[in-house]
Amino acid sequence: MATTDEDAALQAIATLDTLSEGQEEAKAKIDAILCSDELFVDIHELFNPYNILYFRSLLLPRVEVSWSPRLTLCAGICELVRDPNNGNKYTKIRLKLSEPLLKFRPRRDVINTLLHEAIHAYFFITTSWRHSRGDDGTGHGAAFLLLADAINSHGGYEVTVFHSFHDEVDSYRTHVWQCDGVCRSQPPFFGLVKRAMNRVPGKGDSWWQKHAEECGGRFAKVAEPEMTKAQLEKLNGLERAGRQSNKIDAWVGKDRTLTSKAAEGDTTDGFLRSKKRSPSQGSESDARKKVRTAVCCPICEETVATDEINHHLDRSHPS
Known part of the structure; x- marks a missing residue:
């Protein structure tokens, strides 16, 4: 009879009643690491002792542990790796921990x-890869909770099913789309789709068909992160010109507003409001022209005369 998740959990828990010599040494090593004053913990240094103490020494060498800079929605992931010579067979497992979500969290969250x-990973190895389905469809069924509770009780940990790093997750979801249909007035999402990657809502989303039937609205992008210098350099001439035109129009408009306020003496520090103009300073019209003439280049941030900005872009930043 094939081993179930519950069988595997009970086998691991049974080893905690009376620790073997190897488990005692592993526990001592873990305690020494966790008792240090280091703010950060080496997950590779901890993994082998945990493997011996809680997982019957079955995880190594089949399981690889690493940090992932790309995980932004979940704190960690257990990824099966197919055999390169047999696509229907799994030979290794990768455990990836989210660098973006965990790098500023207390080390207990990392552990x-x-x-x-x-x-x-333990269930995948002991149940011949059937754990991915599980009795609840997520892999967090009764057996997972049983083993997690035993580990928590034994070592004073707080292994849970879901993480609570909602603020961290949301800080990386900077690509935002807004629906123009009725769902934009309905909680909890109010027609917003937020993502860490620039993936447009579409048929690949599990909720797309239901949204089409119940709302039928169209999504338009309303927010995105600033482009990096490398991304800007990859833009073609037309894309770059469009971005430059939009920024110039906005900045020139802002400059005109500030110029108008300055000419009226409306400033935050009161300097122009209180200082009298001397005859040598010229007329109010001349002062307004001087304030109005300069804008900041959106590429190199050099200050350029407003009527020279297009020439500057063509000369200094050709497509």
């Missing part, structure tokens, strides 16, 4: 996430 993903 709890590492143990969470290690439990998944």
